[in-house]
Amino acid sequence: MEQTLAKQQVPKRTLTLLLNNLSAQQQRVVYAWAFLVPTIILLLLVAGWPLLRTIWFSFTDASLANLDEFEWIGFGNYLYYEDGEYYGLLTDSEWWQSVWNTVFFTLMSVSIELVLGLLIALALNQKFPGRIIFRTVVLIPWVIPTIVSAKIWGWMLHDQFGVINHLLVSAGLIDKPLAWTADSDLSLWAVVIVDVWKTTPFMTLLIFAGLQMLPTDCYRAAKIDGIPPLKLFFRVTLPLLAPTIMVAVIFRALDALRVFDVIYVLTANNTDTMSMSVFARQQLVSFQDVGYGSAASTCLFFIIALITLVYLYLGRKQVGMDK
Amino acid sequence: MVVSKLKAIIYKVFFYLFLLVVTVFSLFPFYYAIVTSLKSKSELFSVDLLLNKIQLVNYQSVLSSESFLWSIANSVLVASAVVGISLLAAITAAYALGRIEFKGRRALLVIVLAVSMFPQVAVLAGLFEVIRWFDLYNNLLSLVISYTLFTLPFTVWVLTTFMRQLPKELEDAALIDGATPWTTLTRILMPLIWPAVITTGLLAFIAAWNEFLFALTFTLTDDQRTVPVAIALISGSSQHELPWGNIMAASVIVTIPLIILLLVFQRRIVSGLTAGAVKG
Numbered sequence: 001m002e003q004t005l006a007k008q009q010v011p012k013r014t015l016t017l018l019l020n021n022l023s024a025q026q027q028r029v030v031y032a033w034a035f036l037v038p039t040i041i042l043l044l045l046v047a048g049w050p051l052l053r054t055i056w057f058s059f060t061d062a063s064l065a066n067l068d069e070f071e072w073i074g075f076g077n078y079l080y081y082e083d084g085e086y087y088g089l090l091t092d093s094e095w096w097q098s099v100w101n102t103v104f105f106t107l108m109s110v111s112i113e114l115v116l117g118l119l120i121a122l123a124l125n126q127k128f129p130g131r132i133i134f135r136t137v138v139l140i141p142w143v144i145p146t147i148v149s150a151k152i153w154g155w156m157l158h159d160q161f162g163v164i165n166h167l168l169v170s171a172g173l174i175d176k177p178l179a180w181t182a183d184s185d186l187s188l189w190a191v192v193i194v195d196v197w198k199t200t201p202f203m204t205l206l207i208f209a210g211l212q213m214l215p216t217d218c219y220r221a222a223k224i225d226g227i228p229p230l231k232l233f234f235r236v237t238l239p240l241l242a243p244t245i246m247v248a249v250i251f252r253a254l255d256a257l258r259v260f261d262v263i264y265v266l267t268a269n270n271t272d273t274m275s276m277s278v279f280a281r282q283q284l285v286s287f288q289d290v291g292y293g294s295a296a297s298t299c300l301f302f303i304i305a306l307i308t309l310v311y312l313y314l315g316r317k318q319v320g321m322d323k
Numbered sequence: 324m325v326v327s328k329l330k331a332i333i334y335k336v337f338f339y340l341f342l343l344v345v346t347v348f349s350l351f352p353f354y355y356a357i358v359t360s361l362k363s364k365s366e367l368f369s370v371d372l373l374l375n376k377i378q379l380v381n382y383q384s385v386l387s388s389e390s391f392l393w394s395i396a397n398s399v400l401v402a403s404a405v406v407g408i409s410l411l412a413a414i415t416a417a418y419a420l421g422r423i424e425f426k427g428r429r430a431l432l433v434i435v436l437a438v439s440m441f442p443q444v445a446v447l448a449g450l451f452e453v454i455r456w457f458d459l460y461n462n463l464l465s466l467v468i469s470y471t472l473f474t475l476p477f478t479v480w481v482l483t484t485f486m487r488q489l490p491k492e493l494e495d496a497a498l499i500d501g502a503t504p505w506t507t508l509t510r511i512l513m514p515l516i517w518p519a520v521i522t523t524g525l526l527a528f529i530a531a532w533n534e535f536l537f538a539l540t541f542t543l544t545d546d547q548r549t550v551p552v553a554i555a556l557i558s559g560s561s562q563h564e565l566p567w568g569n570i571m572a573a574s575v576i577v578t579i580p581l582i583i584l585l586l587v588f589q590r591r592i593v594s595g596l597t598a599g600a601v602k603g
Contacts, residue, residue: 024498025424031504032423035415036431039479042412046472047438050449057448067452120345123338136589137346143581144353145533147551148574152356155567163355166370197352202596209597258442261535265555277444277536284447285540294448301445308440312433 051301058294065288077295089295097271098279101188105263105275106256109195110249116196117203117248122233124204125211142201150265153194157181184272191273194262199255203248210244211237243314250311257304276300353578360571367568381572390545391573394553398577401463401549402531405470406524413478414520418508420479421486422494432483439476443536446472454541465541466549470534474527481526484598485519486512522595525588529581550577 022030058077062070074080079088089095124135141149156163157180165177180190214237222232260277267273269282280300284293359367363378385391419425420432450469459465489512497507538549548556554573557566585592 028423028504029425032419032425032428035419035504038412039416039435039475042408042471042475043435043438045453046450046468046475047441047446050446050453051441053449053452054446062448064451067455119341123341123345126338128338128342132589134342134346135593136586137349139585139589139592140353140582141349143529143585144578145551145581147533147535147555148356148578149352151554151570151574152352155359155571156352156355158567161368161370161567163370163372197348201349205593205596254440258444260444261551264535264539277442280444281447281536281540284444290448290451297442297445297447300442304440304442304445305437308437311440312436 054294054301055298057290058298060291062290062294063288064285064290067290070291073291077291089292089299094271094274095279095296098274098276101273102257102259102275102277104188105192105195105259106253108189108192109199109256110252112192112196113200113203113252114245114249116200117207118245120200120204121207121211124208138204139201141197142199144198146198146261147265149198150194150262153190153197154181154266157190181267182270187267187270187273191263191266194266195256195259198262199252203252206248206251207241207244210241210248213244214240246314247311250307250314254304254307254311257307258300276303353575356571356574359567360575362568364568381568382576385569385572385576390548391553393546394548394550395577397463397546397548398532398550401466401470402528404467405474405531406527408467409471409474409478409527410520410524412475413482413523414513414516415508416479417482417486418504418512421483422489422512423504432480435476435479439473439480441472443472447536447540450537451540460541461543461547463542463547466534466538469537469541470531473534474531477530478523478527481523481595481598482516482519485516485523489515518591519595519598522588522591525584526592526595529584532577532581 057070059072059074060070061073061076075088077089079086079090081087120138124131124138128134144152157165159165159177159179159182162177162180164180165174168174169177178186180186218236218240219232222236227235258277259275260281263273263275263278264281269278269286274282276296277300280293280296282293283289283296287293355372358372358374360381361374361377361379362371363380366378420428420435450472454460454465454468457464457468459468493511493515494507497511502510533551534549535551535555538552539555542548542552545553550573554570554577557570557573
């Protein structure tokens with residue numbers, strides 16, 4: 001007992017001695033870095049190093065079956081020229097299809113979510129009985145796991161036994177059931193619908209939070225002046241809300257660009273709906289081509305990094321809040 | 324006067340109609356999943372919006388499947404472990420980032436935020452290699468490690484936001500008394516930040532519970548799978564027979580705990596989510 005106590009005290013005493021020579025501020029800085037060590041180590045392990053390795057792999061011919069032996073092939077996975085023809089990711093029509101799918105999916109789902117989210121947030125901002133219950137109800141789709149929501153919608157959109165086709169047919173809107181997840185004109189829209197259902201709550205919450213932070217005196221003044229609500233919305237609310245909307249849109253867009261689960265579960269590896277993430281994983285895991293898959297992942301990473309930089313630039317005031 | 328009254332009534336009608344449509348849109352899919360899960364196999368193929376009788380066959384078949392029960396246990400284990408690790412690391416990090424002025428603080432905050440934006444697939448190959456080095460392929464620990472990619476930046480970011488909201492005076496008194504930052508954090512700030520820690524942990528738990536890509540890639544056998552992967556891989560005896568009843572029963576089982584969490588903690592979940600995003 002006494003021995004263990006002594007053992008513990010020796011390093012502690014040396015540490016205290018060392019720290020005593022520093023000013024109070026310097027001491028706090030030492031503590032700050034010590035406090036950050038676990039986080040920094042963990043982030044290097046799961047983010048920094050794996051990212052660098054993935055970028056490195058994209059310049060090699062590594063395969064999943066044998067990850068230890070590979071050769072450096074430069075930009076070969078991206079683009080190379082042989083016998084008068086170009087090859088590589090940048091000439092791969094399936095890759096470009098997945099880029100287009102991802103961009104289309106992102107544009108459609110984020111803009112629909114923005115409109116819906118804005119409307120629901122404005123409704124939530126009104127005082128009415130059962131407001132809290134409504135807020136909870138609106139949040140329910142967000143809490144349902146993506147896989148589960150993809151499965152539920154997959155069942156609802158089933159071509160033969162799906163409730164959506166059933167309702168549309170009995171309402172006379174269509175005369176025969178649609179193959180939502182298989183028809184190439186519809187499948188990407190099916191994915192968009194599921195994503196809108198699942199993530200509109202998040203958009204709603206962000207905009208609702210922004211609405212609650214708006215200054216109230218503008219509205220009081222507007223009420224006294226008798227400005228009509230629609231005019232008030234476009235002239236006052238929307239401009240004041242613009243920064244929040246900007247942040248929410250970029251946040252959601254970054255999320256949509258890396259979409260994987262919904263598409264993988266709803267439509268599997270179908271080229272009509274394949275996103276960049278689905279493409280990259282298919283190359284990497286299903287086809288075992290780590291080099292080529294990494295090249296695709298790296299491209300996706302740089303697209304997202306670029307948008308993140310824009311986001312940080314726009315939100316830089318908020319990052320250094322206390323300055 | 325009459326016109327404006329009429330206008331107000333029309334406005335009210337539209338308002339409540341809108342609320343009704345949004346409510347139906349939000350709730351219907353989950354309601355329909357419950358209805359489907361309570362049907363027998365033969366009833367599945369006639370579309371009914373209401374139940375005439377409740378049958379628990381699907382629940383019996385799902386809950387008697389050993390691999391499904393394993394997947395629930397795995398999900399609970401992985402999500403709890405990853406939340407524990409992330410919170411432990413994040414509490415001290417958030418204190419440093421939120422309350423101590425030092426060179427490189429802003430850069431670190433930006434890096435943490437940037438990592439939370441990482442597309443998971445961008446680290447897939449590199450992480451796969453790391454997991455093979457530690458010999459953790461098809462081991463739940465591989466998921467605990469990889470999930471840190473999104474839980475840790477999130478917890479650090481949200482807790483930093485909450486740490487900053489605490490008044491400066493609290494710490495000044497402790498500083499004058501000669502308390503070290505460690506004492507200040509554990510004795511003074513921790514008791515105040517507890518509710519935020521629980522909220523953040525809850526949100527990280529939900530994120531880890533729902534994760535799919537890493538779980539799909541880093542595990543191979545039934546006994547190591549998590550719930551999302553188990554549900555995604557439920558298949559019938561033939562390619563043409565898809566057991567929708569079982570899938571819906573499993574879906575309802577894994578979603579109910581989350582909905583209960585939402586009902587109990589809804590106020591906190593809202594504040595946690597908005598602190599993580601809007602202020603960030």
